[in-house]
Amino acid sequence: MANKDELKKRLTEVQFHVTQNNGTEPPFQNEYWNEYKDGIYVDIVSGKPLFSSKDKFDAGCGWPSFSKPLHEEEMIEKEDTSHYMIRTEIRSRTADSHLGHVFNDGQAPTGLRYCMNSAALKFIPKEKLEEEGYGEYLKLFHKK
Numbered sequence: 001m002a003n004k005d006e007l008k009k010r011l012t013e014v015q016f017h018v019t020q021n022n023g024t025e026p027p028f029q030n031e032y033w034n035e036y037k038d039g040i041y042v043d044i045v046s047g048k049p050l051f052s053s054k055d056k057f058d059a060g061c062g063w064p065s066f067s068k069p070l071h072e073e074e075m076i077e078k079e080d081t082s083h084y085m086i087r088t089e090i091r092s093r094t095a096d097s098h099l100g101h102v103f104n105d106g107q108a109p110t111g112l113r114y115c116m117n118s119a120a121l122k123f124i125p126k127e128k129l130e131e132e133g134y135g136e137y138l139k140l141f142h143k144k
Contacts, residue, residue, distance in 0.1 A: 007045065015044055018119040019097040022082075022089070027062025030118035034058075038126040038141045040070065040134060041116075046095035048074050050121065051114065052140050059106070059113050064121065066114040067106050070137075077102065090114060 008016055017023035027033070032041070041051040041064070051066040059065035069075050073093065080089040080101065090099045099120045106113030124132050126141045 011044065012119070015119045018117045019045055019095070019099075022098045023117075023119075024100075025063075025117050025119050030063065032064040032118040032121060032123055033062050035064070035123060037123075039124050040129065040137050040140070041066075041121040041123055042134070043074075043092045043095050043097055043099070044120055044122045045097045046092060047122075048092060048094045049134060049137060050074060050092065050099070051116070052137070054140055057107055059115065061113075061115055063100065063115050064118055065106070066116065067108075067110045067112060069114060090116070092120075 004020065007020060011019070014025055018025055036056065037053065039053050040049050042049050049070045052070055055066045055068050057065055057067060076091040076093050078089045078091060080087045087101045090102050091097060092099055097120055100114065100116035103113045103115060104111060124134055129135055129138050
């Protein structure tokens with residue numbers, strides 16, 4: 001994985017702050033809170049697939065929210081007691097990026113809300129999955 005100096009060059013200031021310093025971007029003022037095109041969301045640091053737009057929903061919180069990850073094994077849960085709250089932080093296993101938090105107030109089928117920072121994610125639209133090396137995820141968007 002890239003070291004901190006390399007990441008500072010590659011990521012924007014907000015992306016670095018969120019992923020490397022456990023930061024949070026402002027609600028309703030981030031890139032993907034209201035993005036609903038078909039595609040997948042990958043870790044901005046490692047490129048590992050994290051979420052599908054098929055599992056995204058509007059939780060009214062101002063951050064992208066998902067009912068489940070694409071791959072549970074890429075999610076690390078940690079207790080977060082910052083800001084006078086007890087929450088469950090979500091980090092990516094491969095890059096150890098801070099992604100956001102998971103809450104028990106989501107929709108069916110899981111009842112979970114993975115509330116993520118846009119700055120920790122990169123959206124790959126369905127039309128670009130093949131060319132960006134994520135062609136195996138096209139099957140998520142085929143009509144049944």
